[in-house]
Amino acid sequence: MLLKIAREGLGRAIAFIDHATRPTPMQRTPEAQSQVAEAVASMALYQYFACPFCIKTRRALHRLNLPIELRDAQRDPEHRATLAREGGRIQVPCLRVDGPDGTQWLYESNDIIGFLQARFGADAVAEQAG
Helix, strand or coil, rough: CCCHHHHHHHHHHHHHHHHHCCCCCCCCCCCHHHHHHHHCCCCCEEEECCCCHHHHHHHHHCCCCCCCEECCCCCCCCHHHHHHHHHHCCCCCEEEEECCCEEHHHEEEHHHHHHHHHHHHHHHHHHHHC
């Protein structure tokens, strides 16, 4: 119990520091940002507020300027049940990507960030323009 309280307190401190030191969001033209918003409408990030790996992932979302829906799998029993039932395990962060071939569940912050960076980062934008 004491460990859980300490972990939650540390997570909240990290979340506060994250909020105070947020990176500058990637700038896009309004048209390009509209296309990005449309592309991420089929995505949702299952996360816990004070989880350090979730904070890392949310920082990447902010930096990449991606308006992906955040779903609290810690405090919302419906989101937690969906994550367990459809994703296969309760582990956060987890990015749900709904596509024409079905739903993909990406676990691990580095994998999620790599996926989003490849699709929406500066290199992807340069590739699409060129």
